[in-house]
Amino acid sequence: MKRINIGLLGLGNIGTGTYKALEMNRDIIVARTGLDFEITRILEKFVDRDRGITVPTEKFTQDPQTIWNDPEIDIVIELLGGIEPATSFMLEAIKHGKHVVTANKAALATNYEALQTAAKENNVMLRFEASVGGGIPVLNALTTALLANEYEEIVGILNGTTNYILTKMTEEGLEYEDVLKDAQAKGFAEANPTADVEGIDACNKLSILISLVFGQRIRPEDIPTTGITGITKEDINQAKADGQVIKLLASAKTQANGLQYAVAPVRLDRSHPLASVGNEFNALFVTGNAVGDLMFYGKGAGPLPTASAVLGDVIEISRAIAKGSAYDI
Numbered sequence: 001m002k003r004i005n006i007g008l009l010g011l012g013n014i015g016t017g018t019y020k021a022l023e024m025n026r027d028i029i030v031a032r033t034g035l036d037f038e039i040t041r042i043l044e045k046f047v048d049r050d051r052g053i054t055v056p057t058e059k060f061t062q063d064p065q066t067i068w069n070d071p072e073i074d075i076v077i078e079l080l081g082g083i084e085p086a087t088s089f090m091l092e093a094i095k096h097g098k099h100v101v102t103a104n105k106a107a108l109a110t111n112y113e114a115l116q117t118a119a120k121e122n123n124v125m126l127r128f129e130a131s132v133g134g135g136i137p138v139l140n141a142l143t144t145a146l147l148a149n150e151y152e153e154i155v156g157i158l159n160g161t162t163n164y165i166l167t168k169m170t171e172e173g174l175e176y177e178d179v180l181k182d183a184q185a186k187g188f189a190e191a192n193p194t195a196d197v198e199g200i201d202a203c204n205k206l207s208i209l210i211s212l213v214f215g216q217r218i219r220p221e222d223i224p225t226t227g228i229t230g231i232t233k234e235d236i237n238q239a240k241a242d243g244q245v246i247k248l249l250a251s252a253k254t255q256a257n258g259l260q261y262a263v264a265p266v267r268l269d270r271s272h273p274l275a276s277v278g279n280e281f282n283a284l285f286v287t288g289n290a291v292g293d294l295m296f297y298g299k300g301a302g303p304l305p306t307a308s309a310v311l312g313d314v315i316e317i318s319r320a321i322a323k324g325s326a327y328d329i
C-alpha cells in the first residue's frame with residue numbers, strides 16, 4: 001500500500017487535533033482511499049507539552065529545513081498560524097516540490113498571489129479548506145459543485161470566537177470580557193484575540209472567499225472592517241427588545257457599481273436564518289444565479305472540526321499523487 005508521508009508545521013491546538021483525528025480515523029481513511037498516511041516529522045519546540053496524545057519524540061524537529069529537505073515527505077501541513085514565518089515556510093516547502101495544506105487565513109489573505117503563483121510554478125497543490133469556515137467544506141463546494149453559477153452574493157458568520165461571544169452575551173446576559181476568556185479556554189480564539197474581536201480574522205476569510213467566488217483580489221486592508229469590541233450589553237438588549245440579534249457578518253455582493261464588501265456587526269431579525277447560528281458555529285449564505293440561495297452551516301473553529309477539513313485536503317492531494325495527477329492546472 002502506498003504511504004503518504006506528511007511533515008507537520010506546528011503542534012498547537014489545530015496541529016494536535018489533526019494528529020488526533022488521523023489516529024482516531026486512520027482505519028476508515030485507509031479503507032476509503034487505499035492509501036496509508038503518516039505524520040513523519042513535526043516542527044515544534046514544545047516537545048514535552050501534555051497534549052493528550054502520544055507522539056514519538058523522534059518525530060519532533062526544531063529545524064524546518066529537515067522537513068522540506070526530506071525526499072520522503074510528500075505533503076507539508078502548515079498549522080503555525082500568523083503571517084510569518086508561516087508564509088516563508090510554505091514557499092520553501094513548495095519550492096522543494098512539497099504539496100501544501102494550510103488552515104492559515106492570515107498568511108493566505110496577505111500573500112495569496114505569491115503562494116498561488118509558487119504552487120503553479122512548482123507544479124504542486126496548495127489547499128486551504130480549513131482556512132474559511134473551519135470544518136465546513138465551503139471552499140470545496142464553491143470551487144467544484146457550484147462552478148456553473150454566476151455568484152451574486154455571499155454573507156457569512158465566519159468567526160467562531162465572536163459568534164460565541166455574541167451568543168453568550170445574548171443568551172446569558174454576560175459581559176464581553178468574561179465570555180472572551182471562556183472562548184480562549186475552549187481553543188476557538190486566536191492566541192492574540194485581537195484578530196478575532198476586531199474582525200480581522202473574518203476579514204481575512206472574506207478576502208480568500210472573494211478571490212475564489214468573484215475572482216477578484218481584494219486585500220484585507222481594503223475591506224472595511226469593524227469588530228465587536230464596541231458592542232455593549234445595552235446594544236444586545238436593545239436589539240433583543242426589537243426582536244433582533246447582533247451578528248458579525250462578512251459580506252460581498254455584486255452591484256451595478258461593482259463588488260461591495262464589508263465586515264461589521266449587523267442587527268438581524270430573529271427570523272433570518274443566520275440569526276439562529278449560535279456559539280462557535282459558522283454559516284455562509286451563497287446566492288448563485290442558477291442554484292438560488294444556499295446555506296452552509298457547521299463548526300467554524302475548534303481542533304477536530306478544523307482537522308476534518310485539513311485531512312480532507314490531505315486526502316484529496318494524496319489521491320492525486322497516487323493517480324500521478326498532483327499538480328494544479
Ligand code: HSE
Pocket residue numbers: 131133134158159160161162188189190196201300301302
Ligand atoms: N479564531 C478563529 C475563529 C478560528 O474563532 O473562528 C477559526 O478560524
